[in-house]
Structure formats: structure tokens, C-alpha cells
Amino acid sequence: MPLCDPGGRAPRLGVGMIYTISADRFARSPGALDYWAITPDMFWVDRGVDTESRFGDLPHWIEALEWAAPRLPIVAHHIGLSIGSSCPxxxxxxxxxxxxxxxxxxxxxxxHLSFAQIEHGAHKGSAGIALPLPYDRSVLDMICARVSNLLELSGGPLLLENPARYIAYPDEELTETEFINALCARTGCGLLLDLHNLHCNSVNHMFDALQWLEAIDLDHVVEVHVAGGAMIGDIYADSHSGGCPNEVWDLLEHVVPRAPHIRGITFEFHDSYFDRMGGDACLEREITRARKVWQRCN
Ligand SMILES: [Fe+2]
Structure with missing residues (x-):
């Protein structure tokens, strides 16, 4: 049975940032952040599906979590579920x-609302990159079953993120907003609304991001991602390589007052761009700007 509020009992947190090693000093400075978002897959070693003691802690990263856990909420942003795969x-x-x-x-x-694991007969493998799903009814049914199973196991809340899609499948049965609205309504999972992914898609596939937002049910939004990107040839890439473009800030201003169950805004960046994007000064500027939007509505 879908939840009325996909965030469940989770508190409204405020403004957070994806944790990286380069940003460690900023992340630990008093009052800088209301929460950490972590990609747990970066904090452990995965020795492979059929290995004994498959997962092992990475001590340096675990130390950061042990520092944060008594001080700040930590939300988990996984990259390894492959929720859209057809294999178990x-x-x-x-x-x-x-x-x-x-x-x-x-x-x-x-x-993420995507897939990477691929199984064909006895062969199992990973594409090594998050691939977009075709928005068809049979895919929706399959994902709903997998999401419901996970929600039952975890007790929730569980959010899925709208992806950056660099290719368009022909003849899809549903639009992206129809697919996501139905997925959330049928399962009770929440939407992690990535506004930079939306911006990216609107540039590459030439549609109006505000119209997309008019069609999505903002009741399902629990967390919002903002980030920066760059043109690579003719493609605008979700590279997480700098501050947010103004178009993304405009989308954030639109969404926050209209999303009644929102719990947090997370700034994402890729560690390898830390110095080039301006280091701590850039983080401070982006977090401050996100906080102003948050405070106007909370
Ligand atoms: Fe994201």
C-alpha cells in the first residue's frame, strides 16, 4: 500500500552535500551542512558476487562516517542496486x-532509475555505467515488483532518481513523468528529483523543463539534487564539474515551495573536479545559495 508521505518519519533536514575526500574539511566545518549524502559503494570494497567475505570496510572512509554519525544525519545514495535490470x-x-x-x-x-547489471544465459556482467530504461508498461510492472520487494525488506523510505538520458528509445509507451508518477504511486517509493539531470535532458532532447515539472507529481519528492555540468561536443553532460547553472537554480526556486514532502536539497559534485571548480569557496557559495531557497520555504 503506497505511503501518503514517501519520506515516512524522516525529518526535514535542510541542505547537504555529497561527501567526498577532497571536501572533507568543508564537510566537517561547524554549521556548513545540515546532512551528509554518501555513496556507500565508495566506502567499501566489493570483492565480487561469489567471493567469501564479499564486502570490506575501507578504514579511511569509515573514519569519516564515524566522525559524522554522532553529529549529522547521513543519507545513502547508492549506485549499485541496478533496480532496472531484469535479472534477480x-x-x-x-x-x-x-x-x-x-x-x-x-x-x-x-x-537511480536505471540499470547496469546484465544477465544473458549463464553470463553475468555489468555495463559499468548507469543505462536508461525504456518507459514501457512491462518495464514499469517489473520495477514496481522489485521496488516493493526492497521497500518490504528495508522498511523505507526508498527514493529513486530521475536519470540523465543521453539516448531516447523509440516508441516508448509512457512519458518519463507518467512512468515515474505511476512507479511512486503504486509502490510508495519517493522521488529523488535531480534538477540537473532534468536540465541536461531538456537541453539534449530540446524540451521545456518547466513543462516536465508541471507533469510530475511533486508530492513524491523527498530529496532534490542540484549540480553543474558542461558541454562535451554537442552533448550537455551531467558531469558534476562545477557550480549549478542559473537554469537549475530557477528550477529549484520553482520546486521547493511546491513539494510538500521535501526533506533536503543536496549539492553534488565529482571529486576529480574539486580544485578546478574552486574548492571550498565554490562549495560554500553553492550551499549558501541552496540554503537561501530552503529557508524561504521552511
Ligand atoms: Fe543526482
Missing amino acids: LDQGYVSQLLSWQGRWNYPWISD
């Missing part, structure tokens, strides 16, 4: 996710 869920990965949910007491867990 990776039970070892799910067990690890659940064990870390208990260990770090996340207010919510998220992953």
Missing part, C-alpha cells in the same frame, strides 16, 4: 545495503 536483485548487495542502513541509521536510501 543482487541479494548480497541488498544484504550489505540493509546492514549499513542499520549501522548508520540513514533517514532514507536512494539509488
Whole structure:
């Protein structure tokens, strides 16, 4: 039965940032952030599906979590669920996710509305990159079953993120907003609304991002992502390589007052761009700007 509020009992957190090693000093400065968003997959080593003691802690990263856990909420943003694959869920990965949910007491867990694991006969593999789903009814049914299963195991809240899609499938049965609205309504999962992914898609596929937002049910939004990108040839890439473009700030101003169950705004960037994007000064500027939007509505 879908939840009325996909965020469940999670508190309204405010403004956070994806944790990276380069940003460690900023992330630990008093009052800088209301929460950390972590990609748990970066904090452990995965020795492979059929190995004994498959997952192992990475000590340097665990130290950061041990510092943060008594001070700030930590939300989990996974990259390894492959929720859109047609093969069975990776039970070892799910067990690890659940064990870390208990260990770090996340207010919510998220992953991406995409797939990477591919199974063909006896062959199992990973595409190594998040691939977009075709928005068809049979795919929706399949994902709803997988999401419901995960929600039952984890107890929620569970969010899925709208992806950057660099290709368009022909003849899809549903629009992206119809697909996401139905997925959230049928399962009770929440939407992690990535406004930079939306901006990226609107540039590359030439549609109006505000019209997309008019069609999405903002009741399902629990977390919002903002980030920066760059043109690579003719493609605008979700590269997380700098501050947010003005178009993304405009979308954030539109969404926050209209999303009644929103719990947080997360600034994302890729660690490898840290120096080039301006280091701590850039982080401070982006977080301050996000906080102003948050405070106007909270
Ligand atoms: Fe994102």
C-alpha cells in the first residue's frame, strides 16, 4: 500500500552535500551542512558476487562516517542496486545495503532509475555505467515488483532518481513523468528529483523543463539534487564539474515551495573536479545559495 508521505518519519533536514575526500574539511566545518549524502559503494570494497567475505570496510572512509554519525544525519545514495535490470536483485548487495542502513541509521536510501547489471544465459556482467530504461508498461510492472520487494525488506523510505538520458528509445509507451508518477504511486517509493539531470535532458532532447515539472507529481519528492555540468561536443553532460547553472537554480526556486514532502536539497559534485571548480569557496557559495531557497520555504 503506497505511503501518503514517501519520506515516512524522516525529518526535514535542510541542505547537504555529497561527501567526498577532497571536501572533507568543508564537510566537517561547524554549521556548513545540515546532512551528509554518501555513496556507500565508495566506502567499501566489493570483492565480487561469489567471493567469501564479499564486502570490506575501507578504514579511511569509515573514519569519516564515524566522525559524522554522532553529529549529522547521513543519507545513502547508492549506485549499485541496478533496480532496472531484469535479472534477480543482487541479494548480497541488498544484504550489505540493509546492514549499513542499520549501522548508520540513514533517514532514507536512494539509488537511480536505471540499470547496469546484465544477465544473458549463464553470463553475468555489468555495463559499468548507469543505462536508461525504456518507459514501457512491462518495464514499469517489473520495477514496481522489485521496488516493493526492497521497500518490504528495508522498511523505507526508498527514493529513486530521475536519470540523465543521453539516448531516447523509440516508441516508448509512457512519458518519463507518467512512468515515474505511476512507479511512486503504486509502490510508495519517493522521488529523488535531480534538477540537473532534468536540465541536461531538456537541453539534449530540446524540451521545456518547466513543462516536465508541471507533469510530475511533486508530492513524491523527498530529496532534490542540484549540480553543474558542461558541454562535451554537442552533448550537455551531467558531469558534476562545477557550480549549478542559473537554469537549475530557477528550477529549484520553482520546486521547493511546491513539494510538500521535501526533506533536503543536496549539492553534488565529482571529486576529480574539486580544485578546478574552486574548492571550498565554490562549495560554500553553492550551499549558501541552496540554503537561501530552503529557508524561504521552511
Ligand atoms: Fe543526482
